[in-house]
Amino acid sequence: MATTAAPGGDPPQGPSSAGSDTGSGADSAADAEGEAPVRPPKRKSRLSRRKYEQELKLLQQELARLQRWIRHKGLKVVVIFEGRDAAGKGSTIKRITERLNPRVVRVVALGTPSDREKTQWWFQRYAEELPAAGEMVLFDRSWYNRGLVEPVMGFCTDDEYEEFLRSCPEFERMIVRSGIILIKYWFSVSDEEQERRFQSRIADPARRWKLSPMDLEARTRWVDFSRAKDTLFAHTDIKQAPWWVVEADDKRAARLNCIAHLLSQVPYEAVPWEHVELPERSPSGGYVRPPMSDQTFVPELY
Numbered sequence: 001m002a003t004t005a006a007p008g009g010d011p012p013q014g015p016s017s018a019g020s021d022t023g024s025g026a027d028s029a030a031d032a033e034g035e036a037p038v039r040p041p042k043r044k045s046r047l048s049r050r051k052y053e054q055e056l057k058l059l060q061q062e063l064a065r066l067q068r069w070i071r072h073k074g075l076k077v078v079v080i081f082e083g084r085d086a087a088g089k090g091s092t093i094k095r096i097t098e099r100l101n102p103r104v105v106r107v108v109a110l111g112t113p114s115d116r117e118k119t120q121w122w123f124q125r126y127a128e129e130l131p132a133a134g135e136m137v138l139f140d141r142s143w144y145n146r147g148l149v150e151p152v153m154g155f156c157t158d159d160e161y162e163e164f165l166r167s168c169p170e171f172e173r174m175i176v177r178s179g180i181i182l183i184k185y186w187f188s189v190s191d192e193e194q195e196r197r198f199q200s201r202i203a204d205p206a207r208r209w210k211l212s213p214m215d216l217e218a219r220t221r222w223v224d225f226s227r228a229k230d231t232l233f234a235h236t237d238i239k240q241a242p243w244w245v246v247e248a249d250d251k252r253a254a255r256l257n258c259i260a261h262l263l264s265q266v267p268y269e270a271v272p273w274e275h276v277e278l279p280e281r282s283p284s285g286g287y288v289r290p291p292m293s294d295q296t297f298v299p300e301l302y
Contacts, residue, residue, distance in 0.1 A: 040199045045252040052252040059259045060099045067100050067136070069268035074133035076180045077266060080142045083187030084225065085215045086197040088248045092187070092255045093138050096262070109140040122146055122164060123171050130180065143168065147232045152224045153217070165235040172241045182241045183265050185258060186229075187248040191222060 045052070070077060081089040097105055108129045117125050123143055131137045146164040150156040156164075175182050189197075198219065201211040218225065237243045244261060248254040 040196050040203070043193065043196060043249070043251075045250050047250075047252045047256070049252075052256065055256050056095060056259075059256060059263070060095070062263050063096060063259065064099060065270050066263060066266060066268045067104050068271045070136055070266070071104055071134045072271045075136075075266070076131040076133060076178075077136040078131060078139065078175070078180055078182050079136065079262065080139045080144070080182070080184040081187065082142065082144050082148070082185065083246075083248065084189050084194060085218055086194050086201070086210075087187035087189040088251050088254050089185075089187050090140060091251065092246075092258050093140055095255050096138065096259060104134065105136045105138065107138045107140055108142075122160075123167070130175070143171070144232065144236075147236070148225065148228050149214075149218070152221055152228050153214070165231070168236050169238050172236070172238065176240045181266055183262065184241055184243050185246055186233075186243050187246045187254065187258075189248045193249045194219070 047055075069075070081093060083089055093107055097107060108126075110125065110129070113120075113125065126139075126143045129137060129139075146156060146161065147168065151158075151161040172182060198211060198215070201207045233243055246254050246258050246261075
């Protein structure tokens, strides 16, 4: 298979995963004393911020060229982002889409299925989100919920899980045969780094929402998720759509490596822009702007 790491790319490392509550008790104690939780020290990246921002700017320029090529050639591209909680999937997606047109490159992050959707074929609501010509769709979590979260957390039956493992490779081969370019990324993060990021979220009011009760429960089942991931790779790391593993302990490096690799997976060329001349404004024709005092303005606090 054309993967960059073995299926067991992020095995459990250290005893802290067993029965861990991810520091929620310490946070409660701090709240009771009226003190803000203490943030853990940031992990030092091997890239300086200046170097990271320079490289990111260049890669985002290339992403803009790729976007134009996709539109120009009518390509259909799907990119799947999977991995453990706090592995950096969302932040990488944000850097990819930051300077792109959301009408061409859109993010799909489906929530919990409705009662009606639960009765549908498992892949049905994801198939509805597949791209038309000239689009690239980024799945922040995908149909792989049935192969990871659901079996580990007990949200599906054994029969449903086994059927997913049988059906998923065929579903993806069908996607590829239809002309869609399918790229799958697994963000691999160590036990220690995941805990540090969770503790950082607890201490940051602006990011606290990113830590859900489901994340805490999943944290106690680290080994179960490792086994589920290994089984998933064994069934779905196929020639037509291999898994690409992103080492994600270093966030800056992970983002750049993933974007650079994505650019390498879709051959593209720069599409020349048409010459544009800004036209002159039309004459006023006697138009008089209403008085400023007739309008309600946002207070200028800054």
